[in-house]
Amino acid sequence: MSDEKLSYEQARTELASVVERLEQGGGTLEESLALWERGERLADICHRWLDGARERIEAARAARADG
Template identity: 80%
Template sequence: MSDETLSYEQARTELASVVERLETGGSSLEESLALWERGEKLADICQGWLDGARDRIDTARRARTEGA
């Protein structure tokens, strides 16, 4: 599955797994850096979903206010 098709829930679950692996330690520096980079990408995906949801809520509120 490509990053573009990850749902919020999938990205969040994978991000939690990445964080857990980083906190546990035991990885090489290279592995840790790769995990960190993956975590950053997943965090961006999650933020994109949250921003989109915020925009939809704002649009719905404006439509309701303008229609009242």
Template identity: 70%
Template sequence: MNEAAALPADVEAMTYEQARDELVSVVTRLEAGGASLEESLALWERGEALATRCESWLEGARARLEAARAARSDSPD
């Protein structure tokens, strides 16, 4: 199953920084407690989607760095 396809459209459109900042907010709200079970579950699901989005950005950045390193090592000095 492709996790990226399962992300809500608004999360899929986020930059890394937007997803990270909202994820921090979600975690803070969960840690504070006081939310109903239903609210907590919705927050948890949102946090999972945001974490997946952040990971996808980081994987893309990692791949770009590896490609740049490979290109540099393949080029003559």
């Protein structure tokens, strides 16, 4: 599945797994860097989902206030 098709929940779950693996350590520097980069991409996906949800809520509130 491409990153763009991940749901918020999928990205959040994978991000938690990445963080856990980084905290455990034991990998090579290259592996740690790859995990960090993956975590950054997943965090961006989560932020986009949350930003979109915030925009929808604000639009609904504005529509309700206008209505």
